[in-house]
Amino acid sequence: MEQRITGAAISRRGFLRASAALGAAGLAGAGLTGLTAAGARADEGGGETLGYTYHNEHCLCNCMLQCTVRDDRLAMIQPRPNDDHRFQNVCLKGISEVQNIYGDARIQYPLRRTGERGSGQFERITWEEAFQTIAENFKAIQDKYGKEALWIQFSTEASQRFPPLLASVLGAQAGGMNGYDMGQGNGQIMAFAPWIGMFAQNTMWEWPEAAVVILANTNLVETSLTWSRGMLDAQEAGTKFICLDPRFSPTAGKADQWVNLRAGTDPAFFLGMTKYILDEGLFDREHVLAHTALPFLIDPETGACLADVAAGTDPKTGEPTEVKTFYLWDEATGAAVPHTAEGATPALEGEFTVDGKRYITQFTRLRKDMEPYTLEWTAATCDIPAEVVADVAEQYAAGPSIIDNGVGGIDKFGNNDVAGHCYALIASLTGNYGKRGTGCGIYGYHVTPYEAHLGAWKLPEGMAPAPSPQGFYDIVKGDTIHGAMFFGDIPTQKAANWNKTLEWLDSLDFVCLADIYHSSVTDFVDMVLPVCSKFECADAVGGIKCANAHILANLKVLDPLFESKSDFYIEKGIAEAMGLGDLFPADGEEYARALLDTDDPQMAGFTLERLQEAGGALRLIGSEDLIAPEVGYTYGTASGRQEPYYEALLPFGQAFPAWEAPCEAYPENPLREQYPLQFNQARSRFRVHSAYSGAKWIQEVAEPHIELNPVDAAARGLADGDAVEVFNDRGSFRTVLRLNEAVRPESAFMVESTYRQYLDGTIMQAVSNDTLNERGYALPFGPMIPFNDTLIEIKKAGE
Template sequence: MSTWTLTRRDLLRAAVVAGAGAAGLGGIEIVHQVTTSPGLAGGTIGAVRRVASMCQMCTTACGIIANVRDGRLLTVEGNPADPNSQGSVCAKGVAGPSVLYDPNRLLYPLKRVGRRGEGKWKRITWEEAYTEIADRLRAIRESGRPEEFAFQQGRNRSTDIVARFLDAFGTPSAFNHRALCSLNRRAAILSTIGDSDWDLGDFENSRYILNFGSNWAEAHQGHIPVAIRMMRARERGAKIVTFDARLSNTAALSDEWHPVRPGTDGLIALAISHVICAEGLWDREWFDRWTNYPAEKYAEHVAAYTPELAEAESGVPAEAIRRIAREFAAAAPRCTTICNRGSAAHRNGFHNDRAITVLNALVGNMGKEGGWCWHPMSAWDKKALPEPGPIAPKPTARSLIAEAKDWPLANAWQGNKMRVGEIVYLWIKERRQQISALMTYNCDQAWAWPEANLVREVLADEDLVPFHVCLDVMASETSNLADIVLPWTTYLERWDIDSRPPQGLVDYVGLRQPVVAPLGESKDLREIFPELARRIGGGMEEYFPWVTQEEYFEQYFAPVPGGFAHMREAGIHVDPAKKPNYLPYEKELTAEELKGTRTEDGVIHGPEGAIGVMVDGVARRGFGTPSRKVEVHSQFVNDRGREADRTISPLPVYEPIPGHREQLAQGRLIMISFKWNVHNAHRTMQSKWLQEISHTNPAWLNPATAARLGLAHGDWIEVTSYRPIDPEVPRGDGSQVGSLRTRVHLTEGIHPQVIAIAHNAGRTTGGPVASNGRDRATLPGHDSPDYARIWWAGSLSVAQNDILPIYPDPVSGQQAYHDTMVTVRRIAGGT
């Protein structure tokens, strides 16, 4: 296999070609930077009222200012008060009005009158909807089996109200999408430092950044906040090196792009570690002081992971790995890594991200300015801003599906709900747990989940799911399989307390507030759940004592200077007394903190567990791990594996993906997925503004690969996927999953053993915009004039999720999105 490296000049040229050819547009994220504001949030300019709120067009949740006139939203811009996004907003945020005013929105409660999936509905009143839902849920709760009520959520930015309702009901059957997003990465970080499940590289102050599969310029949880800081770092001379199977916009903005075989990121990190150790480039003093494993022993461990081995497996030249290792170490401590689904969404993703995390410990950059940093809070400070009481107790009932005990590191850390979401519907089909009622919220798992056809099969079966309520803004594949559909408000019509991991290393809190009145009869959970609780009764109503949502937030924001009124005006609050979270492990414990403690093997224990560690004779806070040090060797992980009768290495290792070598030798390809810069899961494809920009998803193939397969640019192909050949995963028998038909897009911007397809396409429900004019549903409003405005009607749009197998990493349960093996053959027809 050929290997190559592209310089920054090559990347910028290639990115324009790759972006334009694949989607029919340039691959540039539109960013609106507010440099001067014509007026503060909360004020008015002429007839225009400016309202501070928070975006939810993607998971980054940037602060925004809505410009409203006569009760109608005109435009959305960034809020300069947001310390993360600092007044910027991406194309998705700008497009908010197109979702708010979409003529195909769900605006009234609907009840199914035909078979599930048949698309026959009648409009009902909220009174009718509340009565039927409450009666069903009350019967489940009074049966003594509250776990039979399951709640399936997607991106939940209303965590407080959701947890309150489910806890008050007593159900533990809350299924999130953590395993379809970031479980491996979080588990790797928690097992190594214990302080956080999210790293926040101090990119703005860094001099060298190694990027392992993170597409921060297009589709990252920190997106705009990270991109801002990365570009400032570049302006100051920082070097960015990206390892990724695909030439993303992030790769194009880097100084170097190295195309890698999927699943080999961890091996590259171990090979870089090998060079750093072998050439004495490490910060041995820091490593020996602050980790639980001797530097010499770790050097012995990584000795086998040579750059030559990494080249053979990944395709990255050995000499490039040596050079990068030397450059990275020379920049320490102002160097850092960033990784995401490109490294983590694999069968070996936990080990990949462990290797990348420990690489930072080798050069002693952890917690230092310009280095690999973190913050103990991934949201607002909940001690300073406690949730208004009374608080419901946690459920005592058990949920086999939610606990997911087949995976040693799923739900392994208290307070981190690492549900294995991709196995929920398979296990329901296998009747491992009785589900009497399901509520679906902002998820659309019938389109977005791996083996989505299986999800649809289960949701259509009234024996498996007797009652299904779907709450969402738009009709979807999932709502089409519900019994009752409730119209949810958009983020521009509802209340929330929200914030994201602080890129500036100082936590903050934000307010999402309605910028316009809710359209039609749409309602938010904050109105729906209290009403359902009162109707279900049995004590549930006690946990919802407030009369209005405003009353609830008056209490919530009481500790903020200026209270709720200030939050409504500014939208964001940052405590000016707080400093960036640099070197938290060096904090000396006070005499008061040391009262009543005991020290054993250097670890300082208080009444509730370890609180610090003796380092050079000084009692310091240390890290949040059992040893209070960076756990290069994780006994916790090893023990969890042994309890589950599974062997998990306590040290970072590289484990090849089972079956890949053999299948690649047979001519199969590795299929990966990615997001376009203007889309985010199912929430953006209804936007006419964004869908017009990007509405197709052909298959990216390397020209050398296409030549081997006898394919030319634009040819129609059939892509057939297979389950893994792996006895440690569900249905790991190598059987066929399914096929799709698409067209070939030839580009040098893809690894020769890879085929890449964007998953932001292939909708069949949700209105004519979402489905490129082919919506087959019959919900009210789907005969709108928008059909005539879709000049791209009939454009190529395929559902990749239907052919992605359910493939949880055996260690944590993370969905291995980028390990699917496929065959490709040329076909004569179109769709």
């Protein structure tokens, strides 16, 4: 290949900080590991020292690393010894840092743009100049347009040290809704309150107790790489894994069964299963009657529940709340009784008259709502054999079963919440929620039930970021923001349709990027600041966090390379230039001590010194058992039961989930004539969004490219290795084509995000769909960007 161009561009994320707050009360025994042996060896080595940090929380594996430094250079990275083997991890990305932190893509000094946006022309400036310029611009913008006209957002590897303070100090907006990863969560959150609808309430270590795990939209073995052993262990123990993915992903290849449904049709698949389960009587009748709201009476016309509403108080907070009493039809007495009534014999189905008005049960409505979703319809919609739907439905219903959803695939389609709603519905219906070996939600990124409450750096009363009612996806379509600072490549990762994002960037008075590497947006901002990697610290400690049932410390391995600074010192530098430096901790150690200062008994006695002695990680006290307590059948829903019927979504016709086609990538879309391929972006093991794009060791194994099924390539006269242009009405980008049988015909696959220098100067998100589903604004996590709900065409570059 003459011209080697590389992979591409969307990345999102600063995964939600929201924790599945399930902190179990601690008992005893911090798992301190024997690091002395390893330390001793290093001492003998002469000129070698060991340093400890944690890695890449962005993929949420948070590997704890033992780093060897020789001649002031990072020479080696190994998993930090851990008594609990599950937390003694590293992957290829961690190891690649031995080269990557010194790589060509590193931003080395503060830079000021001198040429046109996108020209890549910059001049080197001093930190002092940089801080001064930023301070002046921030001040000018905030004075002119108001404090909230400044946007300061963190993402990916450039942040994630100490909790950011700058947006609070300046009263700027810090980013609100995500716009990604939470689409299925939007759909499942309401059924099992107080569950937050995202990370499952139990953990993957419980999987061996399940008969079946359905992997829905999760490429677990790549995106939760070090947790794949949870899947593999369960598989060895006899749990069957069924993977739903249009592509024969690495995870599909490892699963026991692969369902190759058409992209964006996951809700149809689950609706078909639900209908089949209802028709065949495969649901768990006792469970439905005892633990779900499905026997509740509703108005057949309006769908409203028959309920009494009374004023009450929340037993925990003491706040006034509504207390709702729902009604069941008691077959024994032939009357409607409150759902809390003891000894009733509730009717599951039927039409009943209460006070002269006709009511049906939710279950009766469910049967009616599911009528269209026959096996034949499902087979046609999902483009798979009808038997597969029936087979998976039978296996799932037999249980105990788990649905592990990822945040790829359907989560990047307009109809993502319907999928999540389907999971909640089918789990409630079959008794696959509440007891051991059942559940739904995200398992891959969250492997312990423990979360400690860290202390905080105290800012003056009332000092907080400005309310940020809109997500970045909306901000880029509006004109409320006039200045921005990004830690990491937010603009190419948290918004689709790059050309629109670029217009927005152009409209800003001032935009600054702090990043470790020359990421895609670098060339489009006014000022670029070099951030140091996780291995570099100006102080003894650069960050503290709770993850993996540990308190992790980002201890010093190396001094900051080149002229880089940590995000903490960049924030502090800007604050100082604005005369607000006193509000910040003096240094990392002071900040670390503030974070470790907490009443949480799981962290009793945890100090910076102990963290240093222990090699940067201390196991939370009482966190030995990684299997969470059984979820059980008491919920924070209005009725206290599982409530898969969402009254709130009646105006959207989604009280029970109803099929809704993807917004762009549906088969009958006339746009398909021009752009026949669905564009499927997902994460691979080789990068975390764009991070590691410049890592030579990883480039040696995998470079960015787009994949087509050989059938689609042949139809276009394209061959393996061709330089191609990928395009639609929104824009285009260039990359290399590889042929792969694993890709579903009529779709194209690409590992999302890379730096534009590896895509011949183009940006992958130039083609992606930014149409938001209006329903999203009514849902708890807001609308989601339908990155994968995108149609494209591919041609040879230059033709």
